Amino acid sequence: MGKIEEAIRQREFKDPYNKAVVNLLFTHSYLVSAQSALFKPCDISPEQYNVLRILRGQNGAPTTVSSIQERMLNKMSNASRLVEKLKMKELVRREECPSDRRQVDVLITEKGLELLQSLEKQVEDANRQFVNLNLEEVEQLNFLLDKLRG
């Protein structure tokens, strides 16, 4: 793949900042494409996987839809509908919150935990493979991304 200019056949960018934005959009597509093969056989999307991980992170404690929404990777996505999809697959449970009947408590089921466990190792291994950087470089990348949004 290599340099972004060759990958998308654009001669040059206005400045390194604009190049970085395009580079991030393009790298995102690279990652999503690479990941999609992993999720497809399990019939869940990457964002559904992410929701399951958020729920498991609660160690059995219920999580509201809005709390899931806040923590999702894609801020504009729709937690309510993703939870509904997961419920239809019996990967999560949904209960009315007793202390505030507007809220909905969402919990991961045993089946959800099992799916997560069977997928997780593959995803982790694949992610290491997709990222062709050494340890120092990847830590530098994390530093820069955190700062970029700062």
Added chain:
Amino acid sequence: MGKIEEAIRQREFKDPYNKAVVNLLFTHSYLVSAQSALFKPCDISPEQYNVLRILRGQNGAPTTVSSIQERMLNKMSNASRLVEKLKMKELVRREECPSDRRQVDVLITEKGLELLQSLEKQVEDANRQFVNLNLEEVEQLNFLLDKLRG
């Protein structure tokens, strides 16, 4: 915003590689959300904007749908339908390619060029703003992203 662990309230990651993947997905969402306000008033999507830029890069030479597809930032998107959307807004023209009637030549119109010009400065300025890095850092980021996909 700051560190990804706080932003998505995840305690820790398996390793820096898996953290980087999540960090990239999250940063992508940050950029897309930030950009969306720019495109909305013009009634085009970021990827439609990108297609217009690809076409202008040809300096008047026609571009086939598959060539647009190859150069798009999102590899899985659908160039055919995006071109159709742009055509309905009279931002591009579509002509049967004389040398190969399977192919379709796509050209940007005067109206398309005008829209691009009026948007471009705003997008470029905004992109510089979104990226909270100094020059050295942003160049390092571009190097790392290019290498990551390598």
Added chain:
DNA sequence: CATCAATAGATGTATATACAAATAATGTTA
């Protein structure tokens, strides 16, 4: 030249994203 594989593009379908609006419950305040 007839056949068949390859290619370009369009189209169908399911899911996801983006954003507005509706619904329902709760909190606040006159």
Added chain:
DNA sequence: TAACATTATTTGTATATACATCTATTGATG
């Protein structure tokens, strides 16, 4: 406590993504 704002979630709609399939044209091969 009645009225109103706020909050949590769901729903509606348009667009985009992801992927398979279809159609038309071209190129290759017997």
